[in-house]
Amino acid sequence: MIREQETTLYLGPQHPGITGNMMVKLKVKGDTVIKAETHVGYLHRAFEKLIENRNWLQSFTLLCRFCVPEPDPMELTYARAVEQLEGREVPERAKYIRTIVSELARIQSFLLWYGGQSGSSGLYTLGQWSVGDRNYILDLFEDLTGARIYHMYMWPGGVRRDLPEGWIDKAYKTMDYLEKRLTDYNQLLFDNAIFQKRAQGVGIIPKDKAIEWGVVGAPLRGTGIKHDVRIDEPYEAYDQLKFVVPTYEGGDVWARALVRRDEIKQSISIIRQALDKLPGGSYYNRIPNPMKWTVPAGEAWVKTESVRGEIGFYVVSDGSNKPRRVHLKGAAYAHGVSVLEKILPGQNIADVSFILNSLGVCPPEIER
Amino acid sequence: MSNFKKETKILKSLKDVFEIKGSVKSDKRISIKADKKNVSSILLFLKNQKGFIHLNHISCVDWIEQNEFELVYIVWNPKTRLTVMVHTRIKRDEPVMENIDTIWDQANTYEREFREMFGIEFPGLIGAKEFILEDWDNIPPMRKDFNSQQYAIDTFSTRPGRENAQNVREAIQKRSGEEIPDFAKKYSRD
Amino acid sequence: MSILDLKGLLVPIGALKQMGKHPHTINFPDEEKNISDRYRGFHHNSLEDCIGCGNCSTICMNEAIDMVALAEIEGGKGDSGLRPRVDYGRCCYCALCVDVCPTGSLNMTKDFIQVTNNPYEFLLTPGKDNPEAKEKVSFKADLEASLNIFDRVPMRELDPGERVKSFAEVLLGYNEEEARREANRCISCGLCTEACPVHMHIPEYINAIAQGKDDEALKIIYDNNDLPEVCGKVCTRRCEDVCAIQVRGEAVAIRWLKGYVTETADNADLIKQIVTPEIREPNHYKVGIVGAGPAGLTAGYYLSLRGYDVTIYESHKDPGGMVMYGIPKYRLPYDSIQKQVDYMVKMGVKIHYNTRVGKDISFQEIYDNSDAVFLGVGLQDAWNLGIEGDDADGVMSAIDFLGKINSGETVEVGKKLISVGGGNVSIDASRVGRRLGAEVDQLYRRRIKDMPADWEEIEGAEDEGVHLIPQAIPTRVIKDKKGKVKGIEYVKAEMISEGGGRPRPVPIEGSETIIDCDIIIAAIGQKADYSLLPEDIADKLKMERGKILVNDNRQTSISKIFAGGDAVKYGNVDAISAIADGYYATLGIDKMLMKKE
Known part of the structure; x- marks a missing residue:
């Protein structure tokens, strides 16, 4: 009887699938989803409006708060957009440091994702491990930037402070440690029958529609399409470093998980290469007095590869000391709404959080 | 411009078909300005004929001084890796724009956002009226004439304890007896 | 995949091997967390170094920083007397305030824990409320990474x-x-x-x-x-x-x-x-001004904007007073003054040149015909060297020397010029000497770093080949038979500080040196000449050490007479102080006369 009855189920706004609050209104028949609708608005902080009221530098303390698990790509993208508007050169050393910080940010975000993905499938141990190990990355950030989560470190013109003494050695050691730990993670997650059974064939994104739907990042590469901003439009020092972009066929949660697993390895390799090649010289091309700093009129569309995929900033200046418009395009903007609404029908209720997590949905990025 | 061969080619093919103004901004970036009635045909042309199948972004800018909204459609071609930015301006006091969520589904999300945050109407747009805001009865908040600071002052209360704050410029001015004329005050530090 | 995936079930159990491992956590509070040297925790402000500029408060986009007056901070020139107070309910620890701090007094510390029962304790005045945090300063206002631009555009x-x-x-x-x-x-x-x-x-x-x-x-x-x-x-x-x-x-x-x-x-x-x-309607008041120096011109200009009928009496043929005659033209060209005076005349100021008060017109006449009088006579007479032989032919005051040059007269400087003094005027004399083709030595009692002259002027003089001889006290002018200067004798001095005060030059015995020279220019100081005033007025006018005493409105002891410029005992002896005197005298005269109505 119950299998035939249609009900509406409100999932969220708090649930294990995502970082942040977002509600998915599900129409279910039995335990199968027949229609899904995303509802956001729990985390609207009007950041884009606030940025318009602040000067060019002040806004960078808001940028990192667009998305909690990934503050750094936001900073970097905005800094690059402003540099592009201004035509400001960034010293070579700053480019390398930015690359290292971006990749560290990717790793810490991957480790957080490990926690979410395993947690939403009931495997809590791995979450404890990976979030614990993530603290070693945060330690590196603390030494480098003075803060663990919101670094506010990459600003227009370069980075805020040079590498502290002994930091490079510490970074090498942390990379060695993490590399060893990845085997342990595999043991708990990828070799685990529970995860395999939960992930395979679930939440499939069709390969032929993926790009049109606006899918980016690991979910896109999980359908077998190779697209990564770091290769398409290389920024910072990425064109001088060797790395591969892993792809897997299938388009399901499993394929996305495998992509992410391989990407951590690539990130570790990128960091090592960048540390090896780190050039000397200045780390900061001084901006003028921030209170009187004006940026020439124009527009910039700058993209960066974050863990959840391509993010972009559309920045418009009217030549004054405040931005006219700063508009973030987060990876989750399409993933969390239109893509999710398309792939949820037919799935099990228990898999909804699981799929949300594998899409890397970050609600604060949708509503900003 | 020989460096921008591919970019120039796309621009030319667009100029052949449509009445547009445009230029190659930089490597891989083509920027065009079109009339609002041509936008959907340009986007369809780019998607179906030229391989720009990925809708990267739609943005909206309020140019209150000119009494216009500017809509920017950013599309991307995964093969050539080129980006085309289609700009169009619509009247601020008659904010209606064609709905393009039949071309790209995810445009629906953007349009719902702009309907709510800028007050732009997209005829035929499906989806809940309330997307990000809840029970909003003010002017659309992303419009430049919405003063968010004033709104915060009117809506929220401040905790007591900070009333004795002083303005440095005023404190010095008071001490020295300087009189700042009105025409100079707008250049004081705020 | 079969239901019984043996490998998939057994491999995860292998994780049990981690059980015996040492935990990654620390045992709080027995163990201290190792906080990095750049940590951005609570602020610390060095109250003595802070100047209360409020830049931290301006950059803070969260409006978390207030500038407040503290009981223990006085304030004064170069210090607003205010200090930042941080609202930690709003602070986001971005440390922009640290990076914009021009003095480097504001830093962040390793402290980040505050435990209190009172929810209203969220305000902290860094440095006052947490003096002990000075030892824990971590995120510093680094000179290299600062957002202030410390280098001047050359x-x-x-x-x-x-x-x-x-x-x-x-x-x-x-x-x-x-x-x-x-x-x-x-x-x-x-x-x-x-x-x-x-x-x-x-x-x-x-x-x-x-x-x-x-x-x-x-x-x-x-x-x-x-x-x-x-x-x-x-x-x-x-x-x-x-x-x-x-x-x-x-x-x-x-x-x-x-x-x-x-x-x-x-x-x-x-x-x-x-x-x-803004020009006010003419009123029926008349103001007479003595001297078209900066003080007189300023009073004249602002009074005529306020509708007064202003007449300035100037003994020279050009306006500007000391800035016209006392400052060499390579620093202040003739046109610079003339242009501004032309503008003032357009605004209604009347100036009578070549009119010496006391000779061409009596002071009493001006006094009787005006509703208020402004005295801007300046310091026209120089002190002489006060050493043996300073009456020799070829010993000249810098004022006379520069005045002559600026009026287009020629002065024979010979081959070697000695300039005595350390202020801007003596540097001017030295540099003019170089332009007239002489070799120049400049004697100064104290060290070069003690010179009151602007550093740009000192550098400029050295670049142009002026030879500075510091710690040299002139003792005697050597004359030839005709009474003309032949040389100057000086002793070297050593700097001795007594009781922590400013070091005093003390002559070193037996260090007498003689330099041959053709001309000596002395810039020791100037004094005013009050011979223009009638006796009864001069008697009533209160003075101290040859300078007129005035109140904040630049009003003298005779209520109708206001005074300003170098000759009053108020502020410094420079052009901008004279302008201030003229400006505030305007306000004073305006107040006095308007009150009458």
């Missing part, structure tokens, strides 16, 4: 070799791009305005320059300074001494920025068109 100047050939202006002035860049360094705190005798609206006009609005800047400048071009070139710029940026870097070039703006309006008509001051 001023282009003539090559030293080129300079000594003529009286052409040495400083070439900022061009538009340089001016915008320099104006951008200003943090608009306004500490400078207090140091300026006339309290010019410095942050406002610099901000206007930064925004490319030179016209507005000029209008703001003319609000209380009618001789900005003079100030733009030769002001003693007390403002720059207290500039917030100067604590760790080079002060904003306030003087040169003013110079830049005034040069954008290069004739009197243009000034009138831009400044468009």
Whole structure:
């Protein structure tokens, strides 16, 4: 009887699938989803409006708060957009440091994702491990930037402070440690029958529609399409470093998980290469007095590869000391709404959080 | 411009078909300005004929001084890796724009956002009226004439304890007896 | 995949091997967390180093920082007396406040825990409430990474070799791009305005320059300074001494920025068109002004804007007083003064030149015919050296020397000129000497770093080949048979500080040295000449050490007489103080006469 009855189920706004609050209104028949609708608005902080009221530098303390698990790509993208508007050169050393910080940010975000993905499938141990190990990355950030989560470190013109003494050695050691730990993670997650059974064939994104739907990042590469901003439009020092972009066929949660697993390895390799090649010289091309700093009129569309995929900033200046418009395009903007609404029908209720997590949905990025 | 061969080619093919103004901004970036009635045909042309199948972004800018909204459609071609930015301006006091969520589904999300945050109407747009805001009865908040600071002052209360704050410029001015004329005050530090 | 996936079930169990491992956590509170040396925790502010500029409060986008008065902080010139207080309910620990702090007093510490029962304890005055945190300072206001621009945009100047050939202006002035860049360094705190005798609206006009609005800047400048071009070139710029940026870097070039703006309006008509001051209806009051120096001109200009009938009496043939005759033309060209005086005349100021009060017109007549009188007579007579032989032919005061040169007369300087003194006037004399083709030695009692002259002037003099002899006290002028200067004898001095005061030069016995020379220029100081005043007025006028005593309105002991400039005992002896005297006397006269009605 119950299998035939249609009900509406409100999932969220708090649930294990995502970082942040977002509600998915599900129409279910039995335990199968027949229609899904995303509802956001729990985390609207009007950041884009606030940025318009602040000067060019002040806004960078808001940028990192667009998305909690990934503050750094936001900073970097905005800094690059402003540099592009201004035509400001960034010293070579700053480019390398930015690359290292971006990749560290990717790793810490991957480790957080490990926690979410395993947690939403009931495997809590791995979450404890990976979030614990993530603290070693945060330690590196603390030494480098003075803060663990919101670094506010990459600003227009370069980075805020040079590498502290002994930091490079510490970074090498942390990379060695993490590399060893990845085997342990595999043991708990990828070799685990529970995860395999939960992930395979679930939440499939069709390969032929993926790009049109606006899918980016690991979910896109999980359908077998190779697209990564770091290769398409290389920024910072990425064109001088060797790395591969892993792809897997299938388009399901499993394929996305495998992509992410391989990407951590690539990130570790990128960091090592960048540390090896780190050039000397200045780390900061001084901006003028921030209170009187004006940026020439124009527009910039700058993209960066974050863990959840391509993010972009559309920045418009009217030549004054405040931005006219700063508009973030987060990876989750399409993933969390239109893509999710398309792939949820037919799935099990228990898999909804699981799929949300594998899409890397970050609600604060949708509503900003 | 020989460096921008591919970019120039796309621009030319667009100029052949449509009445547009445009230029190659930089490597891989083509920027065009079109009339609002041509936008959907340009986007369809780019998607179906030229391989720009990925809708990267739609943005909206309020140019209150000119009494216009500017809509920017950013599309991307995964093969050539080129980006085309289609700009169009619509009247601020008659904010209606064609709905393009039949071309790209995810445009629906953007349009719902702009309907709510800028007050732009997209005829035929499906989806809940309330997307990000809840029970909003003010002017659309992303419009430049919405003063968010004033709104915060009117809506929220401040905790007591900070009333004795002083303005440095005023404190010095008071001490020295300087009189700042009105025409100079707008250049004081705020 | 079968239901019984043996490998998939057994492999995860292998994780049990981790059980025996040492945990990654620390045992709080027995163990301390190792906090990094750059940690951004609570603030610490070194209260003595802080100058209360409020830049931290301005950059804070969360409005978390208030500037508050503290009981233990007095404030004064170069210190607003306010200190930052942080609202930790709003602070986001971004440390922008640290990076914009011009003095480096504000830093962040390793402290980040505050435990309290009171939910209203969220305000903290760094440095006052947490003095112990000084030891834990971590995120520092680094000089290299600071957001302040500590280096001044260099001023282009003539090559030293080129300079000594003529009286052409040495400083070439900022061009538009340089001016915008320099104006951008200003943090608009306004500490400078207090140091300026006339309290010019410095942050406002610099901000206007930064925004490319030179016209507005000029209008703001003319609000209380009618001789900005003079100030733009030769002001003693007390403002720059207290500039917030100067604590760790080079002060904003306030003087040169003013110079830049005034040069954008290069004739009197243009000034009138831009400044468009508010002019009041003429009233029936008359004001007589003695002396067309900076003080007299200023009083004249602002009084005529207020509708007074103003007449200035000047004994020389040109206006400007000491800035006209006492400052060499390579620093302040003739046109600079003339242009501004032309503008004032257009605004209704009447000036009678070649009219010496006391000779061509009696003071009593002016006094009787006016409702108020302003005395701006200046210090026209120089003190002489006061050593043996200072009456020799060829010993001259710097005032006479510069006055003669500036009026176009010739002075025979011979081969070697000795200039005595350490102020701007003696440097002027030295540099003029070089331009006239003499070799120049300059004697000064104390060390070079003690010289009251501007450092730019000292450097400029050295570049042009002036030989500075510090710690040298002249003892005797050596004359030849005809009574003409032949040389000067001096003793070397050593600097001895007693009781922590300013070190005093003490002659070293037996260190007498003689330099042969043809002319000696002394710039020891000047005094006023009050012979123009009738006896009964001179008796009633209260004075101290040869200077007229005035109140804040620049009113003398005779209520109808106001005074200003170098001859009054108020403020410093420089052009800007004289302008301030003229300006505040205007307000005083206005107050006095308007009250009558």
